[in-house]
Amino acid sequence: KLTSANADAEGWEKGITYAEGQNLARLLMEAPANHMTPTAFANIIEEKLAPHAQRVTINKRPQNWIKEQQMGAFLSVSKGSEEPPVFLELHYNGSPDGKQPPLLLVGKGITFDSGGISLKPSPSMDAMRADMGGAATVCASIVTAAALKLPVNIIGLAPLCENMPSGKATKPGDVVTAKNGKTIQVDNTDAEGRLILADALCYGHSFNPRAIVNVATLTGAMDVALGSAATGVFTNSNWLWEQLHKASVVTGDRVWRMPLFQHYTKQVTDSQLADLNNIGKYSRSGGACTAAAFLREFVTAPHWAHLDIAGVMSNKDEIPYLRKGMSGRPTRTLVEFAASLAHDG
Template identity: 45%
Template sequence: MDIRVTTQAVNDVASDVLIVTATRPSGDQKGISLSSAATTVDQALGGVIVDCGTSGEFKGNAGEILTIHTLGKLAPRRVLVVGLGSANKVMPQSLRKLGASIVRHMRSTGAQSATLTHDDTLDITEAAQALTEGLLLGAYTFRKYQRSTNENTQLEAVQFLASERNKVAVEQGIQKGKALADATNFARDLVNEPPNVLTPTELANRASAMAREFGLECEVFDKAKIEELKMGGLLGVTQGSAQPPRFVILRYRGAPESTEPGLALVGKGITFDTGGISLKPAASMETMKSDMGGAAAVIGAMQAIAALKPKVNVTGFVPTCENMPSGTAYRPGDILRILNGKTIEIVNTDAEGRLILADALSYASQEGYSPIIDLATLTGGIVVALGNVMSGLFSNDDGLQQQIIEAGHAAGEKFWPMPLDEEYGDLVKSDVADVKQTGGRGASSVTAAKILEHFVSDAKWAHLDIAGTAFTESPKNMEKGGTGFGVRTLAELALSRAQ
């Protein structure tokens, strides 16, 4: 999609569709409130938009769309009046949803070009960024394995209306929005690839290719190197698979003069999870290709950070393998030794993510990184607790926790703080090892985090359990499949730390 800025008068812009916005007045007021651009268009059309609001035909509710054919009165053939809901509740996330709904609506109408006007309620740069993200995220599809997609016409060109005075500000918003959306869609591609294609080796290859394109440093450890490092968790999980493991390191050096290693991002990269010997039920196992959603988020975030170039050092760590049942698979009752020397008693082989994360967290902490943030589709328990709306946030540092919540708010991604009280640690004490792999069904997402806490040493650390948010079966504002959740939050966090 080609997105650019125009400074033409609103009535003269030539495109298939001109899009203006309206809000619903607060309180008991009737009718609708129009943006300044919508007011100009309404006057050219003889007041038809206000009439539709007064009659109740159009109420300005969030996502509501009113189509008006201009019949030659304006250069565009059609005007879309899009509702933003209550005027005092318009936020960047409102415009992301608006952008996604616009592009999906256009797909069904055959429009190939559109002009967007500025809503008066938000900063113009912020608005341009959010709308760009919404357009590109809403336009995303994954159809590479279909011979005939039967797709409707795609929206090919979008222009943002700006004045000469604010043109640069709009262009800055578009640039940032495009970097964040492109990186998110790259992560979605990784999650949506079938597991026979996206093996651990292929995931490492794609991370390496992205690193070359965006100027990142990249190292990929093969099985021999992983054995040399004594990453017992990663080796234990992978031993049942014919696919070899990989450990990927991506480095962005935005502050080369700094002596501090900087921020570490760790992503769980199980490219397919059968559950191993503790085999999962067959129903919906095909979605277990998404068990590398944390790895995809870290790789995507590193792309966004490299594109936006904040003055901060960030390193991504991705342990990746398959969890398969076979005669060589690891078993309940086994004891694995992690890179930092601690041992884990295996209770259920379907709790494999914490094992490969333990090695990666140990590696990052031994290298001196702080803070360390890991993302993982880790537990069904967090889905029971928070559903598909929020991700669980566990942290040993209140300041870091608040930074992540604020970055998520800026990105339109929600996190809920979860407990890490010492009493939960009693549930993962082992009789035969340093720690037990699971603490049972009760508080399962919390005990999983308590296990990870054993491997971060004294670093500031946060664990994001994205099991409910990394994959969607409900294509409301987004295509079914991978969501790329976490990419934009991590990028916003890096930008805020650079400031």
């Protein structure tokens, strides 16, 4: 029998689990990059999911597998670093219907971003230890979904690597080939997140997901546009936008819809040497929008959303209970979204 007392207790426990999920993402993002390498990140997630082994399958794909999958865009980013890349693949099978199409979550996992040959300015470069915030929030949301035993199937993909300058690093102007065969002129090696996501999105389509949501600290332009008020959402699906917006209203971790105009697509398809350029024709204009337009070139699914979380990556003093540091946003909104899909069947 449900009473107000046990309903309150149930809500309290659920809230604690949501908070633990966000704190896991914060921990992953805040950790120094020499401790949170691609291998270390994958091992921590494996450890966190160990109590849910009956419902979860974990694959830590090594570099040879990435090469076999012809993920040339991902490999082009990772090759400047001594740390080997890892393609982390998580399967949470929570639905009693094993044939239920999964929700696919894809997270950018750059465990440190120096900018590569297109080197970033040194002030605040240390914050780029959190450039794997997309992978952190995606993986933490799956850990949370497993802890809550949500009756939904979720697949999580996290391409993990460092973006470093070395004699082996990709050079501005190089052309690489993504998994779907599209060629990419890499005019700015600091626009690397979209490269690793491109291959992950291509691979993810093979699971015939009901919806695809990728999450990434993708562009400084997103921070300029919205600051830390909300996560920017670019989507080809009104239904998916409505679901994400409803979830964000419940959690208070807001989202805001951004445009996916062909105007921006034209700027990334205007390449001198390849099918696409990894930066927009007018580099600083609409940078978050041209990045989203680039990702769209690797999506054929009717329900896809790209969440640019660069603006909400860290907390200064806007949210008192988070204190200063990496925020772990929007983990709770992702969990709430997954829970709503489970409820709707």
